[in-house]
Amino acid sequence: MDAGKGFEPKIVAFCCHYCAYAAADLAGSLRLQYPTNIRIVKIPCSGRLDAQYVLDAFEEGADGVMVAGCLEGDCHFQTGNLHAKRRVCWLQGLLKEIGLDGERLQMYNISSAMGGEFAEATAGMTERIKELGPSPLRKEEG
């Protein structure tokens, strides 16, 4: 894989409306920069995450997928983020079985007040994916 210079990953971030999405907004309000590699998709709760969304993202050439829900114990719908955690764990196993690095999918817990942490998480995820290199399913720009 041609990991290294010049590779700008595309990362799809499924963000819960009640926390991570608001945290991304807060990061913006605070004038905190976070990588432009992130494409945010708002979902009503991380528990709404469908395994198919994640597979679709990878099939369409995403280099990484992050799922961001509320802090554990703070889910607006009580346990949606815990469901998401189990689903992400199952999906990481499936990705590994398929032969795609399960590390390309990560779950984060970020409250709506954690704008700084959101910026850090997205930067961390971008670095992680840069290290892994482009997804073998990546589509050519055009």
Place this chain on the structure above:
Amino acid sequence: MIVGEQKPLDEIRGMIAGHKKLLIVGCGTCVTVCFAGGEKEVGILASALRIKSKLDKEEIIIDEVTVQRQCEWEYLDGMGEEIEAHDLVLSLGCGIGVQAIAERFPNARVVPGLNTSFLGLPEKQGVWAERCAACGNCLLDKTAGICPIARCAKSLLNGPCGGSHGGRCEIDPQVECAWQLIYDRLQARGELELLEEIIPPRDWSTSRDGGPRRIVREDLQFEE
């Protein structure tokens, strides 16, 4: 309901190897509610197989369809053209669904994507357990509504064996002793005297021992 479980991806890949046009057929009944072979699972499996084939640089077209019930002709008949247009059908129905497709479309090559596990129910979200062995001669009236044929490892008819410890079966501490369950329920109802009736050896010809089974209801049949 019929409970099934998807086969490992590698086994499915082995079955579809060498084929160029695959149709994955889901079933909208039992295997949908046990999250094994419904529309959602068809979509996930199709994505997984597409990604895997891209990684392995194999060319395969994978299409998806889910019918309400794979085990009834009228739901299958509408699929004829689609089945003909593919060189392999991967059924995510139970064993009945796989056979129904193969029987209705004799030219189609059909392979199973699921293992049909048992007749059971979801004990709780994400946990399914066997409840019926389809023995063809129900005795639940004598056993407080708990089936010793399906739930006792030895299918005993008159009380537990020596392998019952603390209400659990010796084969696995996760498995409850069916006869302990029966005893407890009869005791709670004040009906322990029911256990004094000895259940005689059964005629297993209504079960698998009698060969493939068939029910004919002339009152329901149409004129030939």
